[in-house]
Amino acid sequence: MLVELREAAARQRDKRLQGLLRLASKRLLSDRGEMNGVPLARELIERLDALDDSQLDDFFEHLARDLSPDPQAVLRLAQAYAAEPGAAQLIALAQGVEPQRQELLRRLNRTPGGTATVLRLRRALLRRLPKHPELAAVEADFLHLLSSWFNPGFLQMKRVDWNAPAQLLEKIILHEAVHQIDGWDDLRRRLQPDRRCFAFFHPQLPDEPLIFVEVALLPEMPDAIAPLIDKASTPLPPERFRVAAFYSISNCEPGLRGVSLGNFLIKQVAEQLQKELPRLKTFCTLSPLPRFAAWLQAGPDFTALPGLGRAAAARLLAAHATLLQACDGDLDALHGPAQHDRLDDAAQAALLALAAAYLGHASTTPAGDPVARFHLDNGARLERLNPRGNMSPTGLRQSFGMMVNYLYDLDRIEASHAKFRRGDVARARAVSALI
Incomplete structure (x- = not known):
């Protein structure tokens, strides 16, 4: 009996929390929300952050069910544009097709801490997607917005060296996905002058590397990985640098899956190294064939x-x-x-x-x-x-x-x-x- 009472109380509590989330979303999307966006967005962020991932099901269902475009309104706008394909009709159609949830996410993103919350929501959404294909349209909206917000033009590329904050260096060790870093000595060797590490950062997440690439500066194109990650190897002098070999690239933020970052990072790093080290003539990778x-x-x-x-x-x-x-x-x-x-x-x-x-x-x-x-x-x-x-x-x-x-x-x-x-x-x- 006691167990049943506890379960009923938990269900009632979750129901109340979901009601508060929907109310907070509605208030943020209202005209008042546009004028007072920061405090209302902060309220919603605090409520979302108080939930664990398992409690987000109803919120995603709310995004899919209640914040999708009205099919009949879209049909009327489409017919109006087909009948008279002018600029005004096209603008009205584009505005009518856009789901309200996109505007909700935009207003969250404008608030301090909002970007991190949106990324956390997408991580949780991606885990649900295989079993909940009905959330595909919600996922498409997340990807659309994040691809814009994390456009490489808005990102900062920085070199990560041994003088970087310890918290950042720990994240490099944690997120290295290709060739595991075996402790601090290994990382220190990978950050010597003949080894470089570059990462993309977002202004709203200045201490969080989004993706990083590791580069070896060598006399010739490498044919094996072991010498590149040998933490006991002796660093080469700069006059021997002729080749820049990208030997590892790691994504740090699962919430950005599908957002193109790595291709831009490699090209920016190559351009910067070419300016810094004119003797470099070859830019290549040493890559796995994982499948x-x-x-x-x-x-x-x-x-x-x-x-x-x-x-x-x-x-x-x-x-x-x-x-x-x-x-x-x-x-x-x-x-x-x-x-x-x-x-x-x-x-x-x-x-x-x-x-x-x-x-x-x-x-x-x-x-x-x-x-x-x-x-x-x-x-x-x-x-x-x-x-x-x-x-x-x-x-x-x-x-x-x-x-x-x-x-x-x-x-x-x-x-x-x-x-x-x-x-x-x-x-x-x-x-x-x-x-």
Whole structure:
């Protein structure tokens, strides 16, 4: 009986909280809310921040149900524009189609602390979306607004060095998503003069890195990750810097998923380094192929790869058979370093050919590797494959140890980007010759 009473009280309390949220939203969207936006927005922010994520279901339902456009009003406005397609009718239609929830989020965002609250709401919304597809329109509004508010033109790019506040350095360690940072000594080495870290910050979140990229300054294009993240390595003198290699990029804010930041960050960093260090002639990456192993183990249909002729598909089928035979019929063996030591020249050539096909032809499809799609769509060129580039357990599990260099030729970025959008991958001749 006592348990039932507690549950009933909790339900009543949640119902009251949701009623207060809806009332606060209504007040903020009213004419009075426009005139007194800050205190009313702060009230709503405080109520939202007092809820844990599990209590936000009713609020998202409120956004979807009560703050969507009126279908009949939209129909009338659309008919008026179709009958007389003038500027006034178009403006009225655009205003009528916009959901009220967009204006609610705008008014929240104008208030100190509001940007952080909107990002927290989107994080919670993204977690719900797979089981609640009816919230897709709400998510589209969040993405639309955040893409505008976090336009790179509004962001600040800063170099993060060892003199940065400890709280910021801790966040770099926490959010590094590609090559884990092994404590303070490791981070210190990654911030030496021949290693750089750059991040984007938003004026409303000055202490929160949104995304950061790590760069190694080297004499030549790297072919393995271990030397770049060796915390015991000796820093190189500036006169040896010829290559800037982007070896890790990490997003820090899940609430900005789908907002393009990384492509702009890499290009801005390249431009700044070129001005600071005129001797730098090459800008490239040393990148993983996180889905290559899974793709190969699934037994891909080489004849279905776009832009690949029958003869090339037949060669890839033979390469797959060669590699499979070298592994005694089980490609899982390539998850162990010992198997790579046993590969003969034919098997190694087969692995390279299959990786070249995966990056050069599957990348233009939705099933393509996400890292490849990011760099190629960003205007980079597929430059070189590096077997045994990452022999860590993660590198072996995801890509059978393979890594890849993408070249950022600053004079040809736009042409390479356009080529990728047409369904073709810009690549070096040496890569094409592998297939």
